[in-house]
Amino acid sequence: MSSELRFAVIGAGRIGLVHSGSVTDTNGAKLEYVVDPIKESAESVAKQFGCKFSTNPLEVINSGEIDAIIIGSPTPTHVPFMEAAIDARLHVLCEKPIDLDIKNVNQLREKVNKANTKVAIGFNRRLDPEFYAVKKRVEKGDVGKVEQVLIISRDPGPAPQSYIAVSGGIFRDMTIHDFDMARNFVPDIIEVSATGANSFCDYIKEENDFDNVTVTMKGSNGEIVTVINSRHSAFGYDQRIEVFGDKGMLQTSNITPTSVKYSTKDFTSSQDPAPELQTGGPHTLFF
Ligand SMILES: NC(=O)c1ccc[n+]([C@@H]2O[C@H](COP(=O)([O-])OP(=O)(O)OC[C@H]3O[C@@H](n4cnc5c(N)ncnc54)[C@H](O)[C@@H]3O)[C@@H](O)[C@H]2O)c1
Structure with a gap:
């Protein structure tokens, strides 16, 4: 073998x-x-x-x-x-x-x-090194009692119409990652409300689906989770989270190819855009 x-x-x-x-x-x-x-x-x-x-x-x-x-x-x-x-x-x-x-x-x-x-x-985002680090620090008590979680999740661009047509809609196809992330921090969700809009993509509207949504959830310990989703983002795959509690706050920002900052008389800093959906790269097996 x-x-x-x-x-x-x-x-x-x-x-x-x-x-x-x-x-x-x-x-x-x-x-x-x-x-x-x-x-x-x-x-x-x-x-x-x-x-x-x-x-x-x-x-x-x-x-x-x-x-x-x-x-x-x-x-x-x-x-x-x-x-x-x-x-x-x-x-x-x-x-x-x-x-x-x-x-x-x-x-x-x-x-x-x-x-x-x-x-x-x-649900790959639980294993994203940045999100994983936030989770571990929340567990350690770094933010104290969790009161608010803000999850921002935007794709670089919408999937083709053929995919959207059978996807089950943005909530089951895309927000599902954020529902998972919400429960990673607030396991007991007791109330959910959501709104959606058609802001930019005609074929998503034709499929009776939204391209722009927000979900608000309440946890049984008085936590509020807010999710913001878009099917597009001009600056790439936009994945951020903020966990706010009575002792402090943890935030992640997008991973960029470089953290080099550049300043001139015209502008103070510059970074490359967030990467497209990543392929490959070294991984650890979890089996
Ligand atoms: N975790 C994530 O972030 C993430 C991202 C994208 C897609 N997905 C999920 O992955 C799945 C596929 O999405 P996709 O975007 O790659 O779709 P896709 O349409 O690009 O690819 C699907 C592939 O499966 C093939 N296929 C069709 N029937 C099959 C069968 N019976 N057996 C084997 N292969 C078959 C198709 O020919 C096609 O090549 C969906 O369930 C989607 O929700 C997850």
Whole structure:
């Protein structure tokens, strides 16, 4: 048996590409397969990362050639692939959302709880080093009793209309990361209100969805969480959080390629814009 954890990435689209790069760059992990029913997509991503490809997810899941899968295929495939992978005793990292219908999520819960492998959902922001550091310091008591959490989350640009059409809407597709982050700091949410607008994207409006939303949540200890989302941001992937308590405040700002500041007679400082959604880079395995 290989000493490396052998992975298959299911879905060779936007996020499948990111995961394929991450597995390839992770010590102790080996990308064995990229799988997509569109042969050209599977083949081209597999070629990029030097692994095998397949058009048949279930065949790969049951092949005995892999230890773990990353499910980055469209949302309606998540539950069936998770079930098959758990049955095949594979570790699973599945992209969010698990499903658009909470009944299907709840039905899966029992199987996941009984799985003797690791099952994780792609709420990547909890593991973002900056957000993780804030969480650890809040746990240490650095801000005292948490009173307010402000989460700002903006994508560089909207996904294509075909994706928006089946995404389940901005709240289930995008704000879901911020709901997860809110509960990371305020586990017991008792009240939610939200508003949405169509500020810039006609095709999002055509799909009866919003491109600009705000959510306010109340926690049972008197905390208020505010989430601000936009489907676009002129200066890149904008991810910030502020946690305010009776003893102080913790804030993160966007990671930029450089912290170098430049000052002249015309302006005092300058930084490159925030990066696009990152691909690759060294990662640590959490299995
Ligand atoms: N965690 C995040 O930040 C994040 C970001 C983007 C997308 N996602 C999630 O990832 C999933 C995919 O999103 P995307 O943007 O990569 O979509 P995408 O449309 O770019 O890619 C999906 C890929 O899956 C393939 N596919 C379709 N049916 C399949 C099947 N039965 N088996 C295997 N592959 C199949 C498609 O051919 C396509 O190549 C969605 O559930 C989305 O919510 C998560």
